[in-house]
Amino acid sequence: MTQKGPHVLIIGAGLTGASLAHYCAQVAAPLQLTVWERSQGPGGRFSTIRSSRSPAIIDHGAQYITRGAGRDPDLALYETLLSDGVIQPYTGMISGGKPGHEAQEHFICRDGMSSVAGHMLGRTAVEYDRCAFDVQERDGRWLVKDSHGGSETFDAIVVTAPTPQLLELEGADLRALLAPHADALARVAKRYSTRFAACVWYGTEAWEALAEVPWASKYVRSGENGNEGLVYMSIEPRKREQTADSPPALLLHSSVPFGLAHLEDDDDTVLRMLLADLAKLLPTLPPPAAAELHRWKYSQAPPPHAVLRGETGEVAGAEDGALLLRRGAGDSGGNGGGAATAAIGPPLVVAGDGLTGSNFDSAVASGRAASAKLLAALASATS
Numbered sequence: 001m002t003q004k005g006p007h008v009l010i011i012g013a014g015l016t017g018a019s020l021a022h023y024c025a026q027v028a029a030p031l032q033l034t035v036w037e038r039s040q041g042p043g044g045r046f047s048t049i050r051s052s053r054s055p056a057i058i059d060h061g062a063q064y065i066t067r068g069a070g071r072d073p074d075l076a077l078y079e080t081l082l083s084d085g086v087i088q089p090y091t092g093m094i095s096g097g098k099p100g101h102e103a104q105e106h107f108i109c110r111d112g113m114s115s116v117a118g119h120m121l122g123r124t125a126v127e128y129d130r131c132a133f134d135v136q137e138r139d140g141r142w143l144v145k146d147s148h149g150g151s152e153t154f155d156a157i158v159v160t161a162p163t164p165q166l167l168e169l170e171g172a173d174l175r176a177l178l179a180p181h182a183d184a185l186a187r188v189a190k191r192y193s194t195r196f197a198a199c200v201w202y203g204t205e206a207w208e209a210l211a212e213v214p215w216a217s218k219y220v221r222s223g224e225n226g227n228e229g230l231v232y233m234s235i236e237p238r239k240r241e242q243t244a245d246s247p248p249a250l251l252l253h254s255s256v257p258f259g260l261a262h263l264e265d266d267d268d269t270v271l272r273m274l275l276a277d278l279a280k281l282l283p284t285l286p287p288p289a290a291a292e293l294h295r296w297k298y299s300q301a302p303p304p305h306a307v308l309r310g311e312t313g314e315v316a317g318a319e320d321g322a323l324l325l326r327r328g329a330g331d332s333g334g335n336g337g338g339a340a341t342a343a344i345g346p347p348l349v350v351a352g353d354g355l356t357g358s359n360f361d362s363a364v365a366s367g368r369a370a371s372a373k374l375l376a377a378l379a380s381a382t383s
Contacts (some may be wrong), residue, residue, distance in 0.1 A: 005030030006155035006378050011132050011143060013037035014044020016352045017160040017362065018117035019367030021124040027375060034154070036146065039129035041114055042121055045296070048112030053201050053290040056249035058236050059113040060197040060294050062360070063217060063251070064090050067105040070362030071321065077364065086119045092216030092239055105284035110240050135171040142346050156347045156378060158370050162298040163354035165188040177325040177348055184315040188354040190247070191313050192298040198274045200291045202278045206248045209284040210235060225280045228256035229273055233281070252278060257284065257300070267293045291326040303357035317357060321366035323350040324373040347377035
């Protein structure tokens with residue numbers, strides 16, 4: 001079947017990239033979307049680990065969705081996800097949340113957090129284990145090379161990967177477009193936190209030790225029972241109301257200071273430290289059947305207006321959560337898509353939680369803003 005419409009590459013199948021695909025699919029204009037994702041599944045930090053060691057799945061990034069925690073929540077999207085059975089209210093006990101936490105609406109995903117991104121991607125073509133590394137303009141289109149030596153051309157690109165990964169992309173034409181925003185984007189890149197996630201699987205006998213534990217998720221205080229590194233724990237099947245169907249599995253998140261302090265340590269050392277903290281907090285648990293560590297090098301970014309180390313993360317032109325870049329007539333480089341010069345050349349849109357903050361509503365808002373800017377740029381190019 002002959003494909004019609006501009007061919008757009010979305011770099012990143014995380015929540016922003018998935019929501020971009022969702023909003024683009026709602027418009028009548030013909031559009032070909034292709035997603036390149038460097039990992040082997042969708043979701044980015046909304047990701048889920050499935051292991052041959054146990055039927056219990058573990059969300060090792062985002063743990064649940066809090067409606068209204070970020071930018072303008074899309075109520076229609078929530079209704080769609082609820083009616084389609086992708087999300088459901090979180091009815092379990094969350095211990096130690098911030099003030100007002102109990103009054104907020106929280107949602108979990110019975111099939112794991114990655115199912116949200118997978119649902120929003122719909123029928124969009126996603127190529128996993130494909131990482132873009134070089135972007136050049138060729139004859140009015142983008143030529144994008146991947147890390148395996150392949151390449152393709154596209155009419156437009158939307159980069160939704162974390163800002164540090166955006167800045168790692170090569171290509172003189174891309175660099176020229178980013179140049180007017182280089183300082184602001186560098187500030188954004190430095191704002192991402194680093195932490196570890198430990199995934200721990202048990203046999204069914206561990207339920208006996210967990211029977212007296214009232215919570216499904218718990219925020220851990222620094223120093224609690226001698227804890228040194230943990231900031232959050234979750235009993236994953238209980239979080240998803242699946243205790244009768246699955247052996248227990250726990251997710252452990254380290255604090256950001258612990259993540260920074262031990263970033264250069266090997267995985268076995270860090271995992272032993274986190275499991276030692278778990279033993280202090282839940283001493284009756286038997287030894288785990290299996291455990292593995294995940295490093296979140298780019299864990300979370302605060303909202304752009306939040307001051308961190310004396311600086312904000314605001315980027316001019318991206319106040320709505322997305323930045324449109326196009327080469328202007330007569331420019332040898334990028335002009336940020338300003339109105340002073342006619343925009344020519346293929347459009348490139350920068351989006352992602354670095355521009356909005358790291359939570360569901362904010363990432364979705366970035367995808368929504370990116371879709372609007374992308375579609376407007378493509379429409380102007382054909383008018």
